Amino acid sequence: MxxxxxxxxxxxxxxxxxxxxxxxxxxxGKGTDGFARYDxxxxxxxxxxxxxxxxxxxxxxxxxxxxxxxxxxxxxxxxxxxxxxxxxxxxxxxxxxxxxxxxxxxxxxxxxxxxxxxxxxxxxxxxxxxxxxxxxxxxxxxxxxxxxxxxxxxxxxxxxxxxxxxxxxxxxxxxxxxxxxxxxxxxxxxxxxxxxxxxxxxxxxYRHRHFIAQIDLLRDAFGIAPGGVDLPTFPPFALFDPALGLTSVIPDMDPTRPAKADPRKLHDAIRRFGVTQLFGSPALMRVLADHGEALPTLQRVTSAGAPVPPDVVSTMRRLLPPDAQFWTPYGATECLPVAVIEARELETTREATEAGAGTCVGRPVAANTVRIIRILDDAISFWRDDYVVGPGVIGEITVAGPSATDEYFARPEATRMAKIRERISAREERIVHRMGDLGYFDAEGRLWFCGRKGHRVETAGGLMTTEQVEPIFNTHRRVARTALVGVGARGMQAPVLCVELKSGVPDSEWVHVQAELERMAMRDPKTARIHHFLRHPGFPVDIRHNAKIGREKLAEWAKAQLRGVLH
Missing domain, CATH: 3.40.50.980 (Rossmann fold)
Structure with missing residues (x-):
């Protein structure tokens, strides 16, 4: 029973x-000062x-x-x-x-x-x-x-x-x-x-056991105690607050446009109610970091949905009290949280990230079994241990655990591609979820994220991943962010770097920026194969977090831009 x-x-x-x-x-309603009354x-x-x-x-x-x-x-x-x-x-x-x-x-x-x-x-x-x-x-x-x-x-x-x-x-x-x-x-x-x-x-x-496990994992991973005050800028996460005994302060913002949030309104709510914890996407963290105002009441900040840029992590740490925690959990709708890392440790990995190591997402949550398997595009019906690769080898991240979901509704093919059945005893089997992400474990047992499997670029010279390439170029003082895409057939793709310049950089500067990016590329074996740099006016991003770049659309755009150049 x-x-x-x-x-x-x-x-x-x-x-x-x-x-x-x-x-x-x-x-x-609105008060006379223009801020929400929270009535x-x-x-x-x-x-x-x-x-x-x-x-x-x-x-x-x-x-x-x-x-x-x-x-x-x-x-x-x-x-x-x-x-x-x-x-x-x-x-x-x-x-x-x-x-x-x-x-x-x-x-x-x-x-x-x-x-x-x-x-x-x-x-x-x-x-x-x-x-x-x-x-x-x-x-x-x-x-x-x-x-x-x-x-x-x-x-x-x-x-x-x-x-x-x-x-x-x-x-x-x-x-x-x-x-x-x-x-x-x-x-x-x-x-x-x-x-x-x-x-x-x-x-x-989601089954009831998945929701309950998620609550337990979040409570244990972040040390959440009843009585705190949360500002959840992503509404579904606010559903966890009552189960954790927290008070939710619903922010005065459009939750589908976190990059457009007014930081003054967020600070007003945080001050007024003594908010102790905040959840937001990397886009929202950028808003707060750029605003630059201290956040003295916050004890815990959590950001997920995409890697948080290193400069944002550093700035947020300066704005928070010395004993506050800034967590960047790794996971997905299908399984959350998978692994967690706190900003103090994350900052020690910044240099490696900006040198092409990928983004460190920390250590797996204790209840999860996280393993890296070799890169395969076909479905895997049953688990085999010989799929697993060793430390330092890039492969697909998989997770089995209490919050890992086991199917997509009415999408049997998607379920077949993402789920693996694993026999763990004579009477019991479990579902292993394929994250669709590439990564590896380092010698210390930390998990590093290298990008989506579907976004990898396979050139004649080998594999290139987005999170190992883009952070190198994102250090350029005039670059807002970059996106690596591949044009052509996999195995013979031409790597292309799409570039978003920072606000205020004039068009006339692009020629100089491009030349500097080309020189940066030649200095690193990971990027030396990139010969095409394209300025883009504004990357397409996901509606949920405003942080995940729509690289499929960018790849089509890059292909059109380079028509006649590539053979």
Missing amino acids: TATANIAAVLPRIAAERPEQPAMRCPG VVLTYGELDRRSDAIAAGLQAYGIRRGMRTVVMVRPSPEFFLLMFALFKLGAVPVLVDPGIDRSALKQCLDEAAPEAFIGIPLAQFARRVFGWGLKTIRRVVTVGTRAWPLWAGETLARLERKGAALLAAKAARGEATAMLADTHGDEVAGILFTSGSTGVPKGVV
């Missing part, structure tokens, strides 16, 4: 222990009670255990209330980044085959206009005022009132009113779509 497991199970306990502790503070507060007691009422209302409306339910709601109390209500019901929330390409978004929703759709009016309007889920959606819930009479269904406010009345009636009869399905660990808890930075986003199937 599989034990009951549900990520929402911790909420009633915390609500009973600390009912008046704010679970979250949201921006609300929307939800306590743990309210979060538990209201999510129970919403769960009861959703259940009465026909949203039941196991039902795939798209949630398109802005970061707000309603988003968190809905997510915990769905977890309590045992329904399956489906989360898709709304800012991805329109055709990819439709494909994601068609693949998920949702039976219910919960969204703000704008999302409901888009659903009707673009035909999302036409064949499968049977239950529609609108969050906020229903401004257009173009869709049927219910409003969240009405369902919450109905659910509260149903629970009050049960209480009057002496019946239990807590809403918590007896889900088991292997039951599907959610479908979270990847950022799609390397193709059409895939729906990662």
Whole structure:
């Protein structure tokens, strides 16, 4: 018999222990100073009670255990209330980044085959206009005022009132009113779509055991204790805060555009509520680093989604208190965290990174088994130990552990390519996830990230990886960032370096910068094969973190730029 497991199970306990502790503070209206008033507060007691009422209302409306339910709601109390209500019901929330390409978004929703759709009016309007889920959606819930009479269904406010009345009636009869399905660990808890930075986003199937393991790994890896105040600038991460006993301060920013966040608004929230920890993408870290204002209340900063540039790490360390920690965990939607490293150790590896060693991502989290296998583009059905390469040898990073997911929803080919079955005893086997990343272990047992496997450049002279090449050129004083791409057939590719110049560098400087980059290339065997340097006005990046460079698009652009030059 599989034990009951549900990520929402911790909420009633915390609500009973600390009912008046704010679970979250949201921006609300604007003050006379132009900053958000943060006049929307939800306590743990309210979060538990209201999510129970919403769960009861959703259940009465026909949203039941196991039902795939798209949630398109802005970061707000309603988003968190809905997510915990769905977890309590045992329904399956489906989360898709709304800012991805329109055709990819439709494909994601068609693949998920949702039976219910919960969204703000704008999302409901888009659903009707673009035909999302036409064949499968049977239950529609609108969050906020229903401004257009173009869709049927219910409003969240009405369902919450109905659910509260149903629970009050049960209480009057002496019946239990807590809403918590007896889900088991292997039951599907959610479908979270990847950022799609390397193709059409895939729906990662999260089971309840994956969510619970993730909470445990994050708590243990970073030493998170209840009672802290978190500023999570990536909304899905805010879902972990109630399970960890933290107060979430939802930032006044567009979460899909972290590079455009106003640092003054972030600092205002941090000061006002004594924020002790912050999660953000490397793009957001760059915003804070460039702003240059000290962050005296922060005890812990975590940045993930892509490697954090060394200069940003150094600047953030100076802005934080001496005893604060700056963590850069390594992982993916399919498995997080895999490995962690703190900035003090990361800074000792900066010189090696800028000399072409790759980015050190630290040591694997204790519960994970991380191994490097030789580079293979084919599917691997069953694990074999002879796939494993030794220390210092670049290969594909694999991980097996409690938070490693085991399939993509409705994408059997993607599952086949990314998952390996490993027999660990006569009665037991586990799934090994292929990260799709290249890396190696050093002699100290630290993991080094060298770039995406699909982004590797294979020339006649051998393998070139993005994270071993780009940091070398990123040290140039006039360069914002670079991106290595390959043009031509693999094995005979021509390596091309696309270059983004820093803001304010005039066009006339490019000729001089290019000449300097060419000289830098000739000084290092890793880069001596690069003979093509192309200035780009602004790299395409992923919608989720604004940090992962769309190298597939850049490769096509570079190919067009070099048409007639390469043979």
